[in-house]
Amino acid sequence: MAETHSKPDKRQAIIEAALDLIAANGFHGTPTSQIAAEAGVGTGSIYRYFKDKEDLIHQVFNHVADQISRAILRDRDPDAPLREQYLRLGFNTFYFMVKNPKIQAFNEQYFSSPFGVSHKREILVMDRTHRDAGDVPPVHGLLKSGRDQQIIKDLPLGVLLALAFAPIVFVARDVSTGVLEMEPETVQKIIEACWDAIKR
Amino acid sequence: MAETHSKPDKRQAIIEAALDLIAANGFHGTPTSQIAAEAGVGTGSIYRYFKDKEDLIHQVFNHVADQISRAILRDRDPDAPLREQYLRLGFNTFYFMVKNPKIQAFNEQYFSSPFGVSHKREILVMDRTHRDAGDVPPVHGLLKSGRDQQIIKDLPLGVLLALAFAPIVFVARDVSTGVLEMEPETVQKIIEACWDAIKR
């Protein structure tokens, strides 16, 4: 009786296939024919759901960005102390990236390629489910609020974002690719170190 | 025996042309024919100096990595306090990236593409002129030494590198691309914040 996803949803299958293959082989290492094959659809079907390959890539990014922001904001407690809230975001970020290396790989390629130039990195950490409502993205809100309360350094938001998350993302990548080993307690230390960077 | 710049050095011209064009248009947006034209050589000549396009790209990276490490290590004073030495590295990194957006753009593409997977990011900050001699790269040495003296946190080197430089690189990119404005005194604050992240 549950027909929640009764139809195979080819659109989604294509997006997933594109994500997997692009993460592994890059945009230009991934022919549309291969995406179609991986998704189990005919080559022409891609063009029923997406204007062209570039559109598909942007849609993959949207899909990915949704997942990322949902994961990062998981379990947040708006009433907890700011430091706690930040640590939670940091953990979520780190583990999501480590557990989803394909998303991480796709994301990096997207942002460092001509496709991603128009996008600001910041939108990633927006609460995309509410972004159309005009709300302040929670991550921004957290940092701003801490800055107002003089808990966090008086620096531009973009700078605070970099200090607070760039090292986490870098380390996560090195862990994913096997360049770096990581013991669980070290993760805690890294995020606390980022806190040291932004706190007054 | 002086052969300072006796031959026009087409090899170098090709590498420079490739760097410029790839930074602007991406790997796959840059045909070899265009590189040859920009370098002022025939298309065939590329294959006299490089095995294939992939080889050329790796050589461009080597060229770029040399410049980066040279720039980062500029004016270092091995006898200055560790904090001073780190601040110098941070400044050098930031300003080099901001002043060389093409190198930055190329670098990011390289690392986030299938080309760069095999390379560890760390080698970037090695003193590449001596890396074959088995020396310890100076940046690593600095962090290690600080860790030994219990001035810097007890974290793996890769992590310390991420904490110390990732935010700087991120911010530099946003400044290059115009996403972020940056007053000179803010730069100082950013690097000091990174120091807060790694110092005990």
Next chain:
Amino acid sequence: MAETHSKPDKRQAIIEAALDLIAANGFHGTPTSQIAAEAGVGTGSIYRYFKDKEDLIHQVFNHVADQISRAILRDRDPDAPLREQYLRLGFNTFYFMVKNPKIQAFNEQYFSSPFGVSHKREILVMDRTHRDAGDVPPVHGLLKSGRDQQIIKDLPLGVLLALAFAPIVFVARDVSTGVLEMEPETVQKIIEACWDAIKR
């Protein structure tokens, strides 16, 4: 038993849509999907009425040819002098073509494309409503009769047809496409000139 226009007649709608679009964009500039959309039917429905796209095109031609011959033969008076009868045909031809540029455009494409090779141009001027009855087509009959009475030159019918109508069609096209302006009295002169060509 009145079934005058009981069913929406999708077949006719498809033919009209095809005529419009092909006249504007050419055979190959007109996808079947577009024809279906314009006709207000599903893409698949085309194949219920026509074997394939080629068949559809031939049917459009038949439709067009019917209209042309009906228009050309309008108001003819079999008892009028031959010259009068011819002038009438010429006028009808000219004004029909000028007022129906889409039909003219389709027709030309059809005849000069591989589709039309098999068709003889002559059938156009046949009285298509009676062609299956074995009658002599009226236009042919007129010319033949004039030739027999030694009013019209002793030339093969195909040649007489070309002399009598080709200039009219050419000029009509140029008028339709705006290449040529045409004052009403000039039309009279053109058709009389064609009469000069065929008359003894």
Next chain:
Amino acid sequence: MAETHSKPDKRQAIIEAALDLIAANGFHGTPTSQIAAEAGVGTGSIYRYFKDKEDLIHQVFNHVADQISRAILRDRDPDAPLREQYLRLGFNTFYFMVKNPKIQAFNEQYFSSPFGVSHKREILVMDRTHRDAGDVPPVHGLLKSGRDQQIIKDLPLGVLLALAFAPIVFVARDVSTGVLEMEPETVQKIIEACWDAIKR
């Protein structure tokens, strides 16, 4: 030692191949791959000489138009009586078309397709070798001059062209395609009939 056309001239080979195939199968019935094969070159080579398929088609037309105008104007004697001059043009036109059915077929397709809309039919009869010199095209000149001398009817040039040449071209096509048989003396009569159409 004559090395007049020492190199195979691929450009010309491609144009000839395109002409042959398009005349037989139409623009869209002729893949570029087939043209390349027929011309004995690689598919990519087409794009060294022509921007794209459309450009190739226009170049084929230019080639064809040159040949036509050269052929039509062959043996003309500017000092002969106007009627003689016209008859010569008519003969040339007829025989060239009959002997070069591929050119005729290509030409018709070109003019009745979206490719040819921008071109006026008239330019065909220009002396293309001198068209850049701003000269009056000889065929136009002839008709104009006849009109001025009140030998030819007082009708617009475009109309005179249609009266003088359309029937010839029509008949030539029917002869080429086998629809019409033609005895030599009939040709003479046809062209004289066209003269009757334009003469006062």
Next chain:
DNA sequence: AATGAATGAGCTTTCATTCAT
């Protein structure tokens, strides 16, 4: 050594046609 014309594999994309609903 240097060139650039030539190549053709491989890409993205279109569209006539089918068939499950």
Next chain:
DNA sequence: CATGAATGAAAGCTCATTCAT
């Protein structure tokens, strides 16, 4: 009967690479 999502063959075009000059 009607539909339109799905298909995949086939098209136009690009570009890394080769090789005769």
